[in-house]
Amino acid sequence: MRLEHGELRTLLPHRYPMLLLDRVDSVEPGVSLEAVKAVTGCEPCYSGIAEGQAPDRYAYPASLLIESFGQGAAVLWLLSRGPGTTGLPMFTAARDCVLLRQVYPGDVIRHRVRLEQVVHGAAFAAGSSWVGTDQVAEFGSMMAVVRPADAIAERKR
Amino acid sequence: MTAAPAFSAATRPADTYEAAAAPLPAIEWVEVSAGPRGGISLRAGTTVDAADVYLAGHFPELTVYPGVFTLETIGQAVTSAVGYCAGRLPQLHRLRSARFLAPLLAGDTLTVEASVGPVGDDQSFDVAARCVRGDGVHAATVRAVYRWPSADGGTA
Numbered sequence: 001m002r003l004e005h006g007e008l009r010t011l012l013p014h015r016y017p018m019l020l021l022d023r024v025d026s027v028e029p030g031v032s033l034e035a036v037k038a039v040t041g042c043e044p045c046y047s048g049i050a051e052g053q054a055p056d057r058y059a060y061p062a063s064l065l066i067e068s069f070g071q072g073a074a075v076l077w078l079l080s081r082g083p084g085t086t087g088l089p090m091f092t093a094a095r096d097c098v099l100l101r102q103v104y105p106g107d108v109i110r111h112r113v114r115l116e117q118v119v120h121g122a123a124f125a126a127g128s129s130w131v132g133t134d135q136v137a138e139f140g141s142m143m144a145v146v147r148p149a150d151a152i153a154e155r156k157r
Numbered sequence: 158m159t160a161a162p163a164f165s166a167a168t169r170p171a172d173t174y175e176a177a178a179a180p181l182p183a184i185e186w187v188e189v190s191a192g193p194r195g196g197i198s199l200r201a202g203t204t205v206d207a208a209d210v211y212l213a214g215h216f217p218e219l220t221v222y223p224g225v226f227t228l229e230t231i232g233q234a235v236t237s238a239v240g241y242c243a244g245r246l247p248q249l250h251r252l253r254s255a256r257f258l259a260p261l262l263a264g265d266t267l268t269v270e271a272s273v274g275p276v277g278d279d280q281s282f283d284v285a286a287r288c289v290r291g292d293g294v295h296a297a298t299v300r301a302v303y304r305w306p307s308a309d310g311g312t313a
Contacts, residue, residue: 049178056246057176061178092256152260
């Protein structure tokens with residue numbers, strides 16, 4: 001099964017510029033997924049950088065790389081959930097994630113995500129991210145929950 | 158054998174944001190003091206701004222500061238506090254553990270208190286951070302390894 005960008009928008013509540021997946025190339029719901037994220041210099045994370053910086057300063061931010069992988073995990077999990085379960089996926093914990101190589105504009109990241117466990121409404125995923133044949137990150141464990149927006153916003157009312 | 162690099166003087170948060178690709182200016186202030194064994198202690202803070210371009214997409218119906226932006230705040234605080242090594246910025250290498258315990262919404266402040274270092278011979282250093290929301294709620298705990306990358310750009 002392949003999911004185009006429009007289908008990702010129906011699954012994920014994230015929107016531009018925080019929707020950090022372009023496409024899902026293959027997915028076995030509840031088991032594993034391979035997703036694609038193309039990094040481009042047009043992304044807003046490159047708008048604030050001062051002129052004349054060294055080439056290594058254009059490395060894609062680690063925070064966005066981790067978020068992109070996490071969104072792949074969220075898609076994998078949400079596809080396996082039953083209907084009527086709405087809310088916002090919240091990244092709640094991570095363990096043993098290693099960033100191995102920098103990613104730059106022009107690189108196409110492939111996330112290989114495995115859903116390890118779903119317990120009491122929390123999902124645990126693991127996997128790796130690649131640019132070509134280079135592994136750029138290893139994700140030991142990422143945990144997320146889905147919370148209704150109303151419950152998250154309760155304190156502000 | 159060369160000596161491990163030492164931490165240099167702090168840079169301004171605005172300079173940190175402009176020095177490299179970043180989704181947002183993730184710290185408004187940072188304070189640095191000497192820590193044990195050549196390490197440092199830092200405090201840094203920011204306020205969640207619903208007008209931020211990335212936060213507009215996370216989420217349209219409700220602004221929630223993503224857990225990864227708490228990592229971004231810690232990373233910019235570390236960069237601002239420890240400075241450069243041979244012209245290179247420190248980079249997140251290993252996220253040992255992170256727990257995001259309470260949501261940060263528009264208008265919330267986030268304060269990071271972290272112990273940093275000392276620096277090892279391989280130019281890496283540990284960061285242990287505790288993050289507190291403006292109302293005093295413990296928002297996150299993060300343990301990570303940062304390092305100044307080698308000249309080939311790898312962080313392995």
